[in-house]
Amino acid sequence: MASNNNVVTPGDEKELFLQVAEGDEKAFETLFNVFLPKLYPFIIKFTKSETAAQEIVQETFIRVWLSRDKLSEIENPGGWLFKVVSNECYSYLRKSILNNKFSHPITAEPEPVNTTSESFALKELNRLIGEAVDQLPAQRKKIYRLSRNEGKSIPEIASILNISPNTVKNALVTSLKFIREYLIKYGVVFFLMLLTEKNEKIFTADSPKQPLSILINETEAQMIING
Amino acid sequence: MDKQQLTHLLEQYLAGKATEQERQALFNMVHSNADEEQFKQVINDLMQKESPEFPVNAEPWQKMVQDIVQIDKGTAVPGKKATVFTLYRWAAAAAIILLVGGGVYFYMNRTRNSSVATTGTSATFKIASTSAGKQQELVLPDGSHVWLNGGSSLRYPASFSDKERTVELHGEAWFDVQHADKIPFVIHSGAITTTVMGTAFDVRAYPDQQTMVVAVQRGKVKVQSGNALLATLQKGQLVKIKADGHAAVDTIDIAYIAAWKQGDLYYKDEMLGDIIADLQRVYNTPIEIKRASLKQVITTASFNKNTDLRKALEVICRINDARLSEKNGTFIIE
Numbered sequence: 001m002a003s004n005n006n007v008v009t010p011g012d013e014k015e016l017f018l019q020v021a022e023g024d025e026k027a028f029e030t031l032f033n034v035f036l037p038k039l040y041p042f043i044i045k046f047t048k049s050e051t052a053a054q055e056i057v058q059e060t061f062i063r064v065w066l067s068r069d070k071l072s073e074i075e076n077p078g079g080w081l082f083k084v085v086s087n088e089c090y091s092y093l094r095k096s097i098l099n100n101k102f103s104h105p106i107t108a109e110p111e112p113v114n115t116t117s118e119s120f121a122l123k124e125l126n127r128l129i130g131e132a133v134d135q136l137p138a139q140r141k142k143i144y145r146l147s148r149n150e151g152k153s154i155p156e157i158a159s160i161l162n163i164s165p166n167t168v169k170n171a172l173v174t175s176l177k178f179i180r181e182y183l184i185k186y187g188v189v190f191f192l193m194l195l196t197e198k199n200e201k202i203f204t205a206d207s208p209k210q211p212l213s214i215l216i217n218e219t220e221a222q223m224i225i226n227g
Numbered sequence: 228m229d230k231q232q233l234t235h236l237l238e239q240y241l242a243g244k245a246t247e248q249e250r251q252a253l254f255n256m257v258h259s260n261a262d263e264e265q266f267k268q269v270i271n272d273l274m275q276k277e278s279p280e281f282p283v284n285a286e287p288w289q290k291m292v293q294d295i296v297q298i299d300k301g302t303a304v305p306g307k308k309a310t311v312f313t314l315y316r317w318a319a320a321a322a323i324i325l326l327v328g329g330g331v332y333f334y335m336n337r338t339r340n341s342s343v344a345t346t347g348t349s350a351t352f353k354i355a356s357t358s359a360g361k362q363q364e365l366v367l368p369d370g371s372h373v374w375l376n377g378g379s380s381l382r383y384p385a386s387f388s389d390k391e392r393t394v395e396l397h398g399e400a401w402f403d404v405q406h407a408d409k410i411p412f413v414i415h416s417g418a419i420t421t422t423v424m425g426t427a428f429d430v431r432a433y434p435d436q437q438t439m440v441v442a443v444q445r446g447k448v449k450v451q452s453g454n455a456l457l458a459t460l461q462k463g464q465l466v467k468i469k470a471d472g473h474a475a476v477d478t479i480d481i482a483y484i485a486a487w488k489q490g491d492l493y494y495k496d497e498m499l500g501d502i503i504a505d506l507q508r509v510y511n512t513p514i515e516i517k518r519a520s521l522k523q524v525i526t527t528a529s530f531n532k533n534t535d536l537r538k539a540l541e542v543i544c545r546i547n548d549a550r551l552s553e554k555n556g557t558f559i560i561e
Binding site: 126 | 263273275288296
């Protein structure tokens with residue numbers, strides 16, 4: 001399924017995004033493999049750092065995965081993905097410049113070896129999400145776990161629990177939303193950048209500008225509106 | 228700068244052909260954040276024009292995908308080296324303390340040797356924590372003194388390595404760091420790293436506040452977010468880091484730094500929401516701000532801790548034209 005990466009038609013692409021929206025891990029893997037070759041060469045030329053390029057890719061795809069339910073709402077999800085990456089590249093450049101990495105290339109400090117924080121970050125995310133799921137109401141928690149931990153599809157879950165597939169789908173969407181809000185509450189900022197609940201309306205081009213909270217990157221939201 | 232010029236500059240930069248002048252022009256634009264939107268658009272355009280090419284080492288990428296889909300499952304992310312890449316983007320967020328939901332964090336198994344430590348260092352860690360309204364003083368393995376304010380916790384090793392003294396803080400603490408030649412003292416609070424070489428300063432990083440503050444009473448302190456330097460502070464200076472990453476350096480009368488240690492409360496140009504969150508913690512009493520807009524109001528206030536909470540809140544309400552009421556032991560401001 002991951003072969004023929006360069007021959008994915010726009011129709012296929014949209015289909016892929018829809019599958020990812022439903023939580024299909026294989027589809028996500030394919031999506032990753034489809035976009036990686038399109039993104040990576042540019043990112044690495046831009047950041048001139050393999051580490052930075054890898055980090056940008058990772059953060060981008062984490063955002064995609066944790067906001068997957070919204071992918072079905074976006075008109076042009078591929079274009080959105082490119083926008084996320086463009087923003088990340090700009091932020092990276094800005095931070096490097098503000099950090100004076102370019103003015104004094106020789107005296108730039110060596111990267112602090114902070115191996116505790118790298119697995120700490122993903123582990124911490126995982127732990128926080130675990131906490132959030134724990135706080136879901138009983139039915140929703142059950143549905144979520146059947147989906148994520150046991151890999152059951154929506155129709156399968158519907159039949160196991162004797163409820164409608166629509167109910168299952170809504171439960172999953174609400175759970176993801178709760179998880180994102182929980183992460184935001186505990187300070188996971190990168191989700192504030194684009195797909196926060198407050199920005200739900202920004203995916204439609206003609207929506208009125210929403211009053212944005214102090215924590216959200218306003219210019220990014222504006223980009224999506226003008227999309 | 229018009230779009231064509233910018234595109235040309237960026238193309239040169241990407242190809243590694245930009246002259247020093249061109250690089251400077253590009254960097255100045257980014258530094259001043261002029262035309263941010265246009266810049267991002269040009270980046271986007273150039274990105275789309277790039278020809279796709281599969282990056283060489285496939286394995287780490289496969290691992291990355293797997294790690295990502297595991298994130299929202301019940302299973303923990305496997306192994307320490309499973310993730311080769313760092314999530315350095317936490318960076319933008321200052322008051323961002325990856326917090327401690329209750330007791331869980333403390334009991335996480337961390338007996339593996341941290342690779343930051345060098346030989347001869349014990350892998351065991353200690354955790355000191357305080358509940359709201361209480362304070363605690365402790366001495367670290369190197370002789371440094373720490374005063375923990377209410378609702379805070381500090382995680383530190385049983386003995387420090389000979390390369391670096393590292394601790395993890397959630398909440399607020401006053402540090403009086405022993406000078407140790409060439410061994411920096413490093414405090415991690417979420418994504419922010421504060422590095423010192425023998426000084427006295429306060430770090431305020433509570434998860435429920437939007438602003439994080441580091442204030443120096445003596446010596447010199449370096450505050451970073453990931454690799455980005457936010458500020459280098461001297462005596463009498465402080466830096467306020469907002470959740471969106473903006474850092475502002477200001478001065479403060481050193482007598483007021485960590486006034487809480489003497490039992491006084493001092494807030495200079497703080498958001499009301501943050502002040503109230505602090506008061507809740509200090510007095511261990513729930514306080515609710517009903518009018519959301521009030522939370523962002525900048526206020527300066529100082530109290531002796533012996534001041535009755537009601538009186539303190541009355542003053543704050545008067546300053547902000549708000550009304551104070553009480554219901555079932557909770558104060559309400561609207």
